[in-house]
Amino acid sequence: MSKYAVVVTILCALTLSGCVSNLSGTTYSRSEARQVQQVQYGVVQSAIPVVIEGTGGVVGGATGAVVGGIAASNVGGGRGKDIATVLGAVAGGVAGKKAEEMLTRAQGQEITVRLDNGNMVSIVQEMDGGPAFAAGDRVRVLTRAGTARVTY
Numbered sequence: 001m002s003k004y005a006v007v008v009t010i011l012c013a014l015t016l017s018g019c020v021s022n023l024s025g026t027t028y029s030r031s032e033a034r035q036v037q038q039v040q041y042g043v044v045q046s047a048i049p050v051v052i053e054g055t056g057g058v059v060g061g062a063t064g065a066v067v068g069g070i071a072a073s074n075v076g077g078g079r080g081k082d083i084a085t086v087l088g089a090v091a092g093g094v095a096g097k098k099a100e101e102m103l104t105r106a107q108g109q110e111i112t113v114r115l116d117n118g119n120m121v122s123i124v125q126e127m128d129g130g131p132a133f134a135a136g137d138r139v140r141v142l143t144r145a146g147t148a149r150v151t152y
Helices: 003-017 058-072 078-103
Strands: 038-052 106-115 120-126 138-144 147-151
Touching: 038 120, 058 078, 106 138, 120 147
Parallel strands: none
Antiparallel strands: 038 106, 038 138, 106 120, 138 147
C-alpha cells in the first residue's frame, strides 16, 4: 500500500471515530443544555442489558470505498487495473459501512420504571461506565420533547 493510501486510511479512521455519539443518561448535546425538562420520580422494576446498534451512515461506506479503490488501483494494469479499482471501491464501501456500524455500536440498558403516579415507562439508554441500574433503585425520569433519560 502506498504512503498516500496509508495517510488516507488514518484520516478516514479518525473521521469515523468522530461520528460516535453518546446516548447515556448523563451526556447532553449542546442543544439540550439549559432546556426545561419534566422530572418524575419512580422505582426501577427491571434493567435488562441490550445492545444499541450502531449507525450505518455515509461516512463508513465512503471511507471504505476510497481506501478500497486506492488499494485496488495498485493491482494489474490497463483495463484490469480499472476493473480492480472499481471492485476494490465497492468491496471497501461495504466493509466500511459494516465497520462504522460495529464501531458505533454501544452497550445499553432497557430500564423499566414504575413512576410514583403508578404509570410504567421503559427507556433504553447507553451505559456510560457508571453503575448500572438495578431493580429497586430510586431514580428520576427526565423528559423533554419526546426524549427521556433515567438518572439517580
